[in-house]
Amino acid sequence: MNAPAVFESGVLTEERPGAVKPPIDLWKGKKGGLVIVECPQRIPCNPCNTSCPAGAIVEFKDINDVPAIDYPKCTGCAMCVARCPGLACFVADLTFGDGVALMKLPYEMLPAPAKGDRVKCLGRTGETVCDGTVENVTEPLKDRTKVVHVSIAADKVNDVRAIRVV
Ligand code: SF4
Ligand code: SF4
Numbered sequence: 001m002n003a004p005a006v007f008e009s010g011v012l013t014e015e016r017p018g019a020v021k022p023p024i025d026l027w028k029g030k031k032g033g034l035v036i037v038e039c040p041q042r043i044p045c046n047p048c049n050t051s052c053p054a055g056a057i058v059e060f061k062d063i064n065d066v067p068a069i070d071y072p073k074c075t076g077c078a079m080c081v082a083r084c085p086g087l088a089c090f091v092a093d094l095t096f097g098d099g100v101a102l103m104k105l106p107y108e109m110l111p112a113p114a115k116g117d118r119v120k121c122l123g124r125t126g127e128t129v130c131d132g133t134v135e136n137v138t139e140p141l142k143d144r145t146k147v148v149h150v151s152i153a154a155d156k157v158n159d160v161r162a163i164r165v166v
Pocket of ligand 1: 053055091
């Protein structure tokens, strides 16, 4: 059987098969947000699981397992965002404001953005989706991987996966 096209390019298709998205009833009221994981291919990798302080990423039975989330446990802390070597974890907080969501996105480039900056918000193929405002920049693991908190239009949370500093 042919592999699905999604794995041939390394970029998830619009349907995002295998991506893990929060249940909307829990997500819409969850202050701090919930994790989105877009890691649908079996690979020998598990730092998302081992770094989660809440036990929200279900223990892997096999190092090649794809992540599964126990959503009621997720606090939106974004530790997995900072730790995932594949930049495949994101947090989205739908409670940030009226029609405005807060995304917590991994960022490993220089220069790092600063609070208050306007940035370009990018989709999975690097295309510009919208503009955003940097609300905070953290470095949870003190390893130079930043987690950038960006406010965006709430209807873009399923599309924005990176930023470009302008
Ligand atoms: S955001 Fe925090 S609590 Fe949620 S899965 Fe990631 S590390 Fe765990
Ligand atoms: S750490 Fe990232 S790349 Fe590794 S299994 Fe977890 S989500 Fe996938």
